Structure formats: structure tokens, C-alpha cells
Amino acid sequence: MTPSFTAMVIDQADGKTRGGFRSLGLDDLPAHDVLVEVAYSTLNYKDGLAVTGKGRIARRTPVIGGADLAGTVVESRSGDWKPGDKVVVNGFGMTETEDGGYTRYQRVKPEWLLRLPEGFDLQQAMAIGTAGYTAALAVLALEDWGIITPDAGDVLVTGAAGGVGSVAVSLLATRGYRVTASTGRTETHDYLKGLGARDCVSRDVLAEKGGLLQKERWSGAIDTVGSTTLANVLTQTVYNGAVAACGLAGGADLPASVMPFILRGVALLGIDSVMTPMHKRIRAWDFLDRHLNRDHLATMTTVEPMSRLPELAEAILAGQTRGRVVIDVTR
Numbered sequence: 049m050t051p052s053f054t055a056m057v058i059d060q061a062d063g064k065t066r067g068g069f070r071s072l073g074l075d076d077l078p079a080h081d082v083l084v085e086v087a088y089s090t091l092n093y094k095d096g097l098a099v100t101g102k103g104r105i106a107r108r109t110p111v112i113g114g115a116d117l118a119g120t121v122v123e124s125r126s127g128d129w130k131p132g133d134k135v136v137v138n139g140f141g142m143t144e145t146e147d148g149g150y151t152r153y154q155r156v157k158p159e160w161l162l163r164l165p166e167g168f169d170l171q172q173a174m175a176i177g178t179a180g181y182t183a184a185l186a187v188l189a190l191e192d193w194g195i196i197t198p199d200a201g202d203v204l205v206t207g208a209a210g211g212v213g214s215v216a217v218s219l220l221a222t223r224g225y226r227v228t229a230s231t232g233r234t235e236t237h238d239y240l241k242g243l244g245a246r247d248c249v250s251r252d253v254l255a256e257k258g259g260l261l262q263k264e265r266w267s268g269a270i271d272t273v274g275s276t277t278l279a280n281v282l283t284q285t286v287y288n289g290a291v292a293a294c295g296l297a298g299g300a301d302l303p304a305s306v307m308p309f310i311l312r313g314v315a316l317l318g319i320d321s322v323m324t325p326m327h328k329r330i331r332a333w334d335f336l337d338r339h340l341n342r343d344h345l346a347t348m349t350t351v352e353p354m355s356r357l358p359e360l361a362e363a364i365l366a367g368q369t370r371g372r373v374v375i376d377v378t379r
Contacts, residue, residue: 053152059110066101086119089149090177091373099361117149126158134164139322167337175349179211184332186292207272209236275299294319353379
């Protein structure tokens with residue numbers, strides 16, 4: 049007998065795209081080769097946009113939302129995966145063009161699957177999710193560029209109280225860097241310092257339009273905000289420094305000049321987590337396994353039932369969530 053289960057489906061209603069709960073069966077899932085019983089998903093900024101319909105995320109409808117999932121293989125037509133395997137999927141177009149993790153069961157392509165790292169359980173893997181995995185990609189990009197070292201000066205993280213920012217602060221601090229956290233919520237300062245930030249600065253300062261070149265402050269930075277904030281961060285980055293850009297919570301534009309690039313040799317490193325090749329994903333998750341403080345991870349994580357997704361989606365867009373929100377799809 050085919051089980052029925054609840055899923056958050058992004059669809060058109062009254063000319064608008066937004067999410068709603070539906071009862072589905074296995075026959076409603078895509079015809080991919082691996083069936084996963086999902087235990088947890090996550091709430092990312094992108095998911096908030098998709099569920100509320102406030103951003104053009106779903107490029108086909110109907111589509112099951114949720115950019116992440118963690119669970120157990122139930123059936124597999126692939127020789128690489130067998131029933132009982134614990135697996136994680138991040139991105140690969142889920143909640144955009146592919147059905148995602150806000151469901152009790154999902155069929156996925158075998159090449160999307162990452163074996164659950166030994167150092168994490170399924171809930172911890174989703175406490176990390178796309179946000180934490182993106183943070184790891186950003187830290188690795190800065191280190192690969194070769195310009196940040198523990199004695200090189202402050203590393204800035206913008207949107208620091210959010211999911212990407214929280215994991216980035218923790219990873220950088222654990223690696224020995226002096227971290228400055230930018231946030232608009234003074235009530236999160238103690239939280240961020242508990243994750244390892246040395247200092248906190250107001251996001252308002254970075255959101256104001258500034259000069260083409262400003263005083264050098266940051267040896268490197270991870271920016272989750274975009275727009276004027278990213279422009280200011282670039283103009284404040286030291287000679288031969290770099291900024292890893294991975295978000296657009298403040299806007300998709302970049303009102304900047306070429307001055308930081310041609311006069312200071314500053315590098316702007318773009319971070320994409322959706323279609324990242326598997327070898328880079330494995331490296332990022334191994335980095336997280338080795339360097340992410342588990343106490344920090346617990347501090348930044350809350351677990352919520354999928355039934356609360358509509359209100360949680362509104363909350364993340366309003367900047368009212370902190371750290372990482374894990375979605376328990378069984379509730």
C-alpha cells in the first residue's frame with residue numbers, strides 16, 4: 049500500500065506563487081532512481097522566499113519546496129546506493145526546478161547524494177544544511193586565495209546572526225582568525241561572541257553609501273548581504289585582500305566601482321552552493337567535520353515542525369530568526 053504523507057508544495061494560486069501543504073503519495077514523486085525517507089530539512093533564506101512567494105525561486109510549478117534534505121535510502125536502482133544508507137542532499141535545483149526536502153519521502157538522482165559524514169547525525173547535518181556548507185565553501189575560498197592567516201588582521205562576516213553567518217563566525221574563530229561580526233540586532237552580540245566573534249559592528253554603518261576607497265580594515269570577508277554592504281566591504285578590504293560573496297539579503301545589485309580591484313588588488317570571490325561539483329562538496333563537508341565546533345552548532349540550532357513553515361518563512365525574511373532552523377518533516 050502506498051503511504052500518504054504531507055508535503056509543502058510551491059504552486060500558483062490566484063496568480064501568485066506560494067507554498068501550501070498537500071497530501072501526496074509515492075506516485076506523485078519524480079521518477080528518479082533513489083527513494084529517500086526524509087527525516088529533516090532546513091529553513092534557508094531562499095526557502096523563505098519560495099514558501100512566501102516573495103521571491104522568484106520556483107521556476108516551475110508545482111514543485112515541492114526545501115533546498116536540503118537528510119534521510120535514509122529506502123529503494124535504489126543505483127549500484128552506488130543501497131537501502132539503509134544515510135544521505136544528505138544540498139541544492140541541485142531543489143525547490144527551484146526539482147522537488148525538494150519538505151516532504152516525508154523524496155526521489156532524487158544518485159549523483160546528488162552525499163554520504164552522511166561519520167561525525168554528524170541526520171539532525172546535525174541539517175543544522176548545517178546549505179547555509180553551513182556555503183559558509184565552509186566561503187572559508188575555503190578565502191584560505192585557498194592565500195590572503196587570510198590568523199595574524200593577518202580582522203576577518204569580517206556580514207549578516208552574522210543568520211545561518212551562513214553563524215557557521216562562518218564559528219569556523220573562522222575555530223581556525224584562529226580574529227572575527228568581526230556585522231549584525232543589525234544588538235541582542236545577538238552575546239550570541240555571536242559565544243561563537244567566537246571578537247567584535248560586533250552595526251550593519252547600518254556598512255549599509256550607508258560610502259566613498260570609492262575607504263580606510264583599510266578587513267584582511268578578508270564573507271558577505272551574505274550584497275548591495276551597498278558588499279560595496280562598502282570591498283572598499284574597506286586591505287591591499288591584496290579578498291571577499292567571498294554568497295548572499296543577497298540586502299539586494300542583488302552592486303553599486304561599486306573598480307577602484308578596490310585596480311588600486312588595491314582586492315578579489316571578489318563568488319560562492320555558489322547549488323551546483324557545486326561533488327568533489328568540492330565532499331571537501332567542504334570534511335572541513336566542517338574537522339573544524340565545526342559541535343557546541344557552537346548546538347547553540348545556533350533550533351528544531352521546528354514542518355507545520356510551522358509558513359510563519360517561519362515570514363520570520364526568516366524579516367530577519368527574526370537566529371542561526372539555523374532545522375525542519376522536522378515528521379511533524
